[in-house]
Amino acid sequence: MAWPFYRLSSQDKLPGGDLIPTAMLYLVFLALLPQWQRRVHGLRQPWQAIGFTGFHRLGRGFGLGLGIGVLSLVALGGIQLGMGWAVPNAEAIANEPWGTIILGGALTALAVGWSEEVLFRGWLLGELERGLSPGVALMTNSLIFAVAHFIKPLAVMLQMLPQFLGLLLLGIVLVGARRVALRPDPRETSLGPAVGLHGGLVWMYYVLNVGHLLQPTGRVPAWVTGLDGNPLAGVLGIALLLGLAIGFRRWAVQSQTF
Numbered sequence: 001m002a003w004p005f006y007r008l009s010s011q012d013k014l015p016g017g018d019l020i021p022t023a024m025l026y027l028v029f030l031a032l033l034p035q036w037q038r039r040v041h042g043l044r045q046p047w048q049a050i051g052f053t054g055f056h057r058l059g060r061g062f063g064l065g066l067g068i069g070v071l072s073l074v075a076l077g078g079i080q081l082g083m084g085w086a087v088p089n090a091e092a093i094a095n096e097p098w099g100t101i102i103l104g105g106a107l108t109a110l111a112v113g114w115s116e117e118v119l120f121r122g123w124l125l126g127e128l129e130r131g132l133s134p135g136v137a138l139m140t141n142s143l144i145f146a147v148a149h150f151i152k153p154l155a156v157m158l159q160m161l162p163q164f165l166g167l168l169l170l171g172i173v174l175v176g177a178r179r180v181a182l183r184p185d186p187r188e189t190s191l192g193p194a195v196g197l198h199g200g201l202v203w204m205y206y207v208l209n210v211g212h213l214l215q216p217t218g219r220v221p222a223w224v225t226g227l228d229g230n231p232l233a234g235v236l237g238i239a240l241l242l243g244l245a246i247g248f249r250r251w252a253v254q255s256q257t258f
Contacts, residue, residue, distance in 0.1 A: 069200020
């Protein structure tokens, strides 16, 4: 169904490049997903198995994850400012259309957070956990997630190679968030925390990057604060992701033992 649109986009005849065919392909995936869950796994409530565990629990988990994601990058920026590694970009603060940037970031965060988490931590993680141990499923899911975000022309991939570890760690963090069980049933996990965390990180990254909110001072190399303006692709970002991975793992274990 999406193949003619990919042909048009490859010939620059379609506005938005690959966006429209990718969106169509994803809609086909969503349409077929319940049938797959019912026919292959015999599930009567396919969306619940994916992580849609009721509006209240889903919303509460989303809110918690969103807050953690936003505050994590705010803290990362605060450390850079406090250490003198960056300063506020006064020109950008005064002149950028912040309403548009904040709204655009929120919409991007919602689209990326929901679409990627349903695919990677909703469906794919469940498939992996059926045949693999929890640890192997976690690493396999995170590796597939990182590779999927890394498929680009060879020259770009080589340039972005240091960012691969950050993507792998992000995948591990998001699996940990997906495994958090929200009461009252400690056996049932929700997709909400993973979606919220993913969305919060994307939202603040968008605001910081598009708004040019921070200006590096050059006191430390870019690999400390983040390569190519990506705050998660540096030593600080790696430390943040490691902390989040440990925190969500402990939360997941504790939440499922009550």
